[in-house]
Amino acid sequence: MNAENWQNARIQWESEPTASYAQVADSFGVSKALVGRKAKEQGWQKRLSADVAADRAHEIAASEFTHSAIGQPGQAPVVDANRSGIRPGLPTVSSGVPVDQARAAAAASAVGRRAEVEIRHGQEHAAARSLLYGAMKSRDFESTKQAKLALESLKILHDLERRAWRLDASPANALPAVSITINRRSRAKDNT
Structure with a gap:
């Protein structure tokens, strides 16, 4: 590989x-070991x-x-499921x-591709919600079951994508984890 390709790889x-x-x-069609060596040499x-x-x-x-995935009442929402890969x-x-x-x-691209996943998740959620509301309104038990299965499948897919894209890595605005420590002392020690 030439210097420009190594720069692009870095x-x-x-x-x-x-x-x-x-x-x-x-x-780039090279070995993982070669990339590792080059990264170490150049301090990637x-x-x-x-x-x-x-x-x-x-x-x-x-x-x-935008809530464009919801569409008009009675209209099937349209979501492009092929816009982004799972990984x-x-x-x-x-x-x-x-x-x-x-x-x-490249950094903007990495952020932009993650934002596309977030936006698609929002659109898919709105579409699935619309499907569920339509099924509930029609009071058709089979349609409601299908909507429930669709929502559960979508949740699994979103969880996998969020993990792969590290969208829930640990946002800066997340609340800190709560830790509770219980110290137990015997009454005999406290009475002395």
């Missing part, structure tokens, strides 16, 4: 929080953490999401672009 790995040496190796470091990427994606999704890939890096710009673009 930018891709550093800009994607979930990228592995194996993904970079597959993308992740420039975008999963937490930061998830927080930015949440913000983008919250500002861009994140490497961001694209344009050749001939200055390193700083390429890094910024």
Whole structure:
């Protein structure tokens, strides 16, 4: 590989929080060991953490999401299920672009792809909710069962995607975990 390809490989790995040496190796047709050696020699470091990427994606999704998936009453919602993969890939890096710009673009791509997943989840949730409400309104038991199965399947899929994309890594605005410690003393010791 030439120097430009190694630079692109580095930018891709550093800009994607979930990228592995194996993904970079597959993308460029080299061995994982070679990528690892080059990374160690050049001091590769992740420039975008999963937490930061998830927080930015949440913000983008919250500002861009619309309830367009709900549609008109009685109209079947339309959701494009093929827009994003279950597992994140490497961001694209344009050749001939200055390193700083390429890094910024790759980081923005990593955040943008996560935001797309968030927006799609919102649209799918709205579509499934509409399906459930329609089934409940019709009072058709079989339709309600199908809607329930669809919602449960969607929840499983969303959980898997959120884990793969690390969308719930540990948002900065999350409440800290509660820890309770109980110290037990015998009454005999307290009475002395």
